[in-house]
Every structure is written in C-alpha cells, then in structure tokens.
Amino acid sequence: MGVPLRQSIKVGTYVARQKLAGRDKFPLIVELEPLFACNLSCNGCGKIQYPTEVLRKRLSVEQAVAAIEESGAPMVSIAGGEPLLHPEMDKMVEALLERKRFVYLCTNAILLERKLDLFKPHPAFSWVVHIDGLKERHDSSVSRDGVFDKAVEAIRMAKARGFRVATNTTFFNSDSPHTVQEVLDFLNDELEVDTMMISPGYAYEKAPNQVNFLRTNESTELFRKAFEGKRQHWRLNHSPLFLDFLEGKVEFECTPWGIPSYSVFGWQRPCYLLADGYTETYRELVETTDWSKYGRGRDPRCHNCMAHCGFEPSAVMATTRSLRQSVRALVNAR
Numbered sequence: 001m002g003v004p005l006r007q008s009i010k011v012g013t014y015v016a017r018q019k020l021a022g023r024d025k026f027p028l029i030v031e032l033e034p035l036f037a038c039n040l041s042c043n044g045c046g047k048i049q050y051p052t053e054v055l056r057k058r059l060s061v062e063q064a065v066a067a068i069e070e071s072g073a074p075m076v077s078i079a080g081g082e083p084l085l086h087p088e089m090d091k092m093v094e095a096l097l098e099r100k101r102f103v104y105l106c107t108n109a110i111l112l113e114r115k116l117d118l119f120k121p122h123p124a125f126s127w128v129v130h131i132d133g134l135k136e137r138h139d140s141s142v143s144r145d146g147v148f149d150k151a152v153e154a155i156r157m158a159k160a161r162g163f164r165v166a167t168n169t170t171f172f173n174s175d176s177p178h179t180v181q182e183v184l185d186f187l188n189d190e191l192e193v194d195t196m197m198i199s200p201g202y203a204y205e206k207a208p209n210q211v212n213f214l215r216t217n218e219s220t221e222l223f224r225k226a227f228e229g230k231r232q233h234w235r236l237n238h239s240p241l242f243l244d245f246l247e248g249k250v251e252f253e254c255t256p257w258g259i260p261s262y263s264v265f266g267w268q269r270p271c272y273l274l275a276d277g278y279t280e281t282y283r284e285l286v287e288t289t290d291w292s293k294y295g296r297g298r299d300p301r302c303h304n305c306m307a308h309c310g311f312e313p314s315a316v317m318a319t320t321r322s323l324r325q326s327v328r329a330l331v332n333a334r
Contacts, residue, residue: 003237004195005333006123007075007102014074015320025257025286028313029075030068031272033263034059034092038082040108040142042132057264061092067262068096071282075102077128077259084111090118097122104128106168110147112154121162126194128166129155133175133183155191164194166237171222172201173214180226188234195237200246200306215304220248238308240332241315241325246306250318254295254302257286258313270294272309274301 011028018026037055038045059067068076076096083089084107096103106128119125129151132141138148158165167187171180180198187193200219214222223246231243244250256271266278267285274294279285295302319325 003239003329003333005330008329008333010074010102011316012320012326015316019320027071027073027260027282028258028316029077030071030073031259031261031309032059032064032068032076032078033080033261034064034078034083034086034089035264036081037085038080038108039085039110040082040144040147042142054264058086059264061088061095064092064262065095065099067267067282068101069099071260071262073101075104077104077106079106082108082111084115090115093119093125097124100124102126104166106130108142108147109151109154112151113157116154116158116161116163119163121164123164126164126166127155127158128168128197129193131167131169131183131187133169133179134186137179137183152191155193159192166195166197167191167193168197168199170199170201171214173218175222177222177225177228180222181230184226184230184234193235195235197237197308198246199308213304214306216306219246219304219306223247238312239315239319240328241319242308242312245311245315252311252314252318254305254310255313255317256291256294256310257289258316259309260285261309273305273307274299 015028035055035058036050078089078092080086083105086092089105093103093105102124104126107130109129112127112129131148131151132138135148138151139145155165155167169183169187184196184198187196200214200222223243227243227247236243241250245252254271259272260282261268261272262282266280267282268275269277269279269285269289270291271294279288293299296305319329
C-alpha cells in the first residue's frame with residue numbers, strides 16, 4: 001500500500017494536463033524552504049552552516065504562496081531548517097490548502113506538541129516527522145538525547161487529534177537490511193503512521209559528516225535485501241517504480257526540475273541538493289538552466305545520488321507512459 005489514492009488521481013490528472021499543453025518540464029512538488037534556522041544540528045544536514053544573516057531570513061506567506069502559484073505544482077513539501085520556528089507557519093499552510101495544494105509539513109517534532117493547536121486536520125495536509133532510526137540511532141543522528149521519545153509522543157498526539165502523519169527516514173552506510181526493517185516495522189505497525197518516506201543518504205556538500213553516505217551499489221543492495229518479503233506490507237509514500245529504482249531493478253535519469261526548491265534565495269538550480277545559483281522565477285529556472293550538465297556521467301557530484309527529489313519525478317513520468325505501470329500504481333494506492 002502506498003501513495004494515497006486521492007493524491008495519485010490528482011497528480012495523474014495534473015500530469016495529463018501538462019502533456020496536453022505540450023509542456024515537457026513542469027514541477028510535481030515544490031520543496032519550499034521558508035527559513036534555514038533550526039533547533040538541531042543533524043549530522044547529515046548543512047542548512048545551519050549558513051551565516052547568521054541568512055539564518056535570520058524568512059519567506060513571508062505572500063512570497064511562499066506566490067512561488068507555488070507561479071510554479072503550478074499540485075503538492076508542496078515545507079522544509080527548512082525547522083518550519084515550526086517560522087512565526088506564520090500556520091497561516092502559510094492554511095493559505096496553501098485554500099489553493100487546493102497537498103501540503104506536507106516537515107518537522108523534527110521538538111515544537112510539534114506546543115504548536116499543534118495552531119493547525120487543523122485536513123485531508124490534504126500531513127505532518128512529516130523525521131525519524132532516522134530507533135531511539136539510540138535517531139538521537140545520535142540529531143546530536144541530542146531525548147529527541148526520539150519526544151517525536152514519538154508528538155506523533156501519537158497528532159494522530160489522536162485526527163491529523164495525517166507521515167515520516168521521513170534517511171538511511172546511511174551504517175545501516176543494514178535489519179535496521180531498515182526494524183525502523184519501518186516500528187513506524188508502520190506500532191506507531192501506525194499514515195505513510196512513510198525513505199531515502200538513501202546523499203553527500204550534501206554542507207553536511208558536517210561526509211563519511212556515512214551511501215554509494216549507489218550500497219544503496220541498491222541495502223534496499224533490495226530490506227524490501228524482501230516486506231515491501232508490500234509497509235505504507236510507503238512512493239510510486240512502485242521509484243521503489244524498484246531503489247532496489248536496482250530499473251534505471252532512470254534524474255528529473256531535477258520535477259521537484260524544485262524555493263527558499264529565501266529564490267529558485268535553486270539545478271535541484272534541492274546542489275546549489276549552482278538561483279533564479280527569481282520557476283520559468284527562469286527551467287529556461288536558463290543547462291540541464292544537460294547534470295546527472296550521472298555528467299556531473300561527478302551526481303554519481304551516487306538516488307535522491308527522491310531527482311528520481312521520484314522520473315518514476316512518476318515513466319508510470320504515466322505505461323498503462324501497466326499506471327494500473328500498478330493505482331492498485332498500490334490506498
């Protein structure tokens with residue numbers, strides 16, 4: 001069981017409209033970063049490495065909404081930094097929901113219980129709580145004891161209040177098929193989160209710890225063994241073809257314009273993970289970026305990348321071109 005059926009239908013309809021309009025580059029989801037400030041210093045993230053004057057910047061609600069409307073994307077993932085540090089995050093979410101977007105609000109959950117009353121359950125709104133392993137592993141990843149327990153309690157409280165809750169888990173070369181299964185079983189069966197997102201760790205250039213990221217062959221071996229006999233059981237919020245890609249069963253080229261990033265700097269080129277400059281508009285991003293320079297075999301920084309932001313759009317596009325894969329995706333939806 002995977003992507004919610006309502007979301008699958010909306011995205012499929014959106015893609016069909018883009019193709020009918022003759023567009024070959026369009027976004028499926030925007031990674032919206034309204035601030036880079038955070039209340040944690042995670043090993044695999046470099047956002048708080050920015051200078052103080054950047055960490056103090058915030059996108060306004062109006063700026064965020066204008067960017068999403070200009071892009072036309074049907075989904076928004078609000079990340080950061082820690083989005084709940086933004087003083088108008090509740091208003092930003094409300095404004096995007098009013099414009100019929102699916103909104104995923106990513107958080108480390110430290111502030112979730114305190115901020116929960118500012119938000120209302122909505123079928124198109126999901127909390128996305130970062131869980132990078134069970135207690136010891138997660139607390140080590142975020143460099144602070146007690147964060148795992150706080151996140152688990154916040155998830156339970158949000159579920160009890162009627163919110164949809166997803167999780168996002170990054171795996172590294174210190175993981176094994178057993179640890180992957182262990183954390184996904186816990187999230188799926190014990191916490192009963194609505195959906196789960198997973199990703200192999202990518203060597204983000206500002207990350208303070210560069211030694212634990214997975215190479216491509218390590219990623220495919222890890223997921224192939226972890227998924228054996230378990231994949232259909234978990235409520236993974238990914239297309240079946242993207243999960244095939246993680247297992248090494250299919251190959252795709254990156255589609256970086258499919259999940260672009262918008263932040264206090266503007267639209268980031270070419271993708272969420274590489275910062276080769278910024279543009280003011282999504283149209284400028286698409287039309288002025290030399291996309292031929294990026295991807296495996298073109299840019300050495302892309303060699304070991306299997307990130308969701310580049311390859312999930314490729315999987316979605318491949319799904320829409322195949323009746324068999326489209327039916328498979330709908331069967332796996334819930």
